[in-house]
Amino acid sequence: MTRRTLSEHWSIDLDDSFTGQVVDGDLQLVSPGPPPRTVLLALWYPPPERSPEELMAWVLAEVNPDPVERFQESDDPDELRYASWYPETVDGQTQYALYGYVVRRGSYVQAAFFADDAAQRDWALATWRSLQYSPPQHAPADHS
Numbered sequence: 191m192t193r194r195t196l197s198e199h200w201s202i203d204l205d206d207s208f209t210g211q212v213v214d215g216d217l218q219l220v221s222p223g224p225p226p227r228t229v230l231l232a233l234w235y236p237p238p239e240r241s242p243e244e245l246m247a248w249v250l251a252e253v254n255p256d257p258v259e260r261f262q263e264s265d266d267p268d269e270l271r272y273a274s275w276y277p278e279t280v281d282g283q284t285q286y287a288l289y290g291y292v293v294r295r296g297s298y299v300q301a302a303f304f305a306d307d308a309a310q311r312d313w314a315l316a317t318w319r320s321l322q323y324s325p326p327q328h329a330p331a332d333h334s
Contacts, residue, residue, distance in 0.1 A: 203320035238296040288314035
């Protein structure tokens with residue numbers, strides 16, 4: 191796995207088979223496989239006055255109300271995570287998708303992980319869980 195930088199503060203673990211490009215302002219990462227997989231990532235920067243709880247409530251109002259599985263996690267007190275897993279039909283073919291969100295004050299990632307095989311669920315979850323925020327590093331004060 192390689193840690194890929196998405197922005198100044200966000201990164202994700204992906205294997206080296208993924209190549210990326212910007213499509214309509216979002217980052218699209220594709221692995222030809224096998225198995226073929228696609229990741230779409232959008233980074234958002236809402237006003238810092240909006241709490242993570244407020245942003246997550248807005249996200250939850252817009253997601254699929256009936257996924258096969260849903261995951262709500264919060265190991266970090268400054269971060270909320272939500273994801274949902276379900277099959278979709280695209281161009282007459284079934285694909286499986288994990289739509290995931292990682293929300294912090296002033297920044298959040300909206301991610302979608304697509305695969306043709308339901309067995310890729312664990313990969314999608316692990317990759318979503320690898321999304322990581324690194325706070326700004328402040329230079330130490332010079333006291334000389």
